[in-house]
Amino acid sequence: MTTLPPASADQPLLRVRDVAHRYGQRTVLQDASFELWPGEVLAIVGESGSGKTTLLNAMAARATPAGGTVEFRARDGGLHNVHRMSEAQQRLLARTDWGFVHQNPADGLRMDVSAGANIGERLMALGERHYGRLRATAGEWLERVEIDPARIDDTPRTFSGGMRQRLQIARNLVTHPRLVFMDEPTSGLDVSVQARLLDLLRQLNREMQLAVVIVTHDLAVARLLAHRMVVMQRGRIVESGLTDQVLDDPQHPYSQLLVSSVLQP
Incomplete structure (x- = not known):
């Protein structure tokens, strides 16, 4: 059971309202609405093609939705529509208060520069230029x-898949963001490597009071990490609630099908 974060804030960090998206004439996302609170982990689950990654990209300003709004609470306390920000404002947000962990670590890392440079690059984008401090922080x-600091000068190409994913997480969290988007971060990893990565994510969530939106098809990952979850089918959110509540007593027929298919031997 995942314990809810302390109620340290009485206002949501992210507010999603009636978000919709189309690819040509095909509607892939309809009327998606929910709120995310500081320190909360929200899982978006559903089968392939359900619209969960499209929703994640719309939230992270990586795709412009056809309708609806995504609002983020800035450090000044105000809610700001992320799709009305300038490109420069979005880039700054992505380097500071947000992180994005890709399913394939190679998409989120610079594979031909050192592990230390991958981590330090995000700090340099915020103005840090002192080599000693950059190297010390990277280490x-x-x-x-859980990567040996002695490998600070090695490139990600020499790392295993699990190490690459952990390096990508370090690269994202070094600037202490308040919200991280994760797209199937455990996909393709061996079971033992998945378990270590999930333990690490739980620990970082607690230590940093980090809000996370994680897309996953794995209900075991959702149960272990997420405080709440939303279930998507054919571009719509068909059920939402506390993770244990949805998984132990699903109400929508599609949620019931998802849960039963996992429980079948």
Whole structure:
């Protein structure tokens, strides 16, 4: 059972209202609405083609929805429509208060530069230029994500899949963002590697009071990590609620089908 984060804030960090999207004439996302609170982990689950990754990209300003709004609560306390921000404002948000962990670590890392440079690059984008501090911080974060700091000068090409994913997480979290988007971060990893990565994510969520939106097809991942979850089918949210509640007593027929298909031997 995943314990809910403390009620340290009485206002949502992210507000999604009636978000819709189309590819040509095909509607792939309709009327998606929910709120995310500081320190909360929200899982978006559903089969392939359900619209969950499209929703994630719309939230992270990686795709412009055809309708609806995505609002983020900035450090000034105000809610700001992320799709009305300038490109420069969106880039700054992506480098500071947000992170994005890709399913394939190669999409979120620079594969031909060192592990230390991958982590330090995000700090440099915020103006840090002191080599000693950059290297020290990179070493600290490698250790924090269970990578030997002695490998600070090695490139990600020499790392295993699990190490690459942990390096991508370090690269995203070094600037202490308040919200991280994750697209199937455990997909393709061995079971034992998945377990270590999930333990790490739970620990970082607790330590940093980090809000996370995670897309996954794996209900075991959702149960272990997420406080709440939404279930998507054919571009719509068909059920939402506390993770244990949805998984133990699903109300919508599609949610019941998802849960029963996992429980079948």
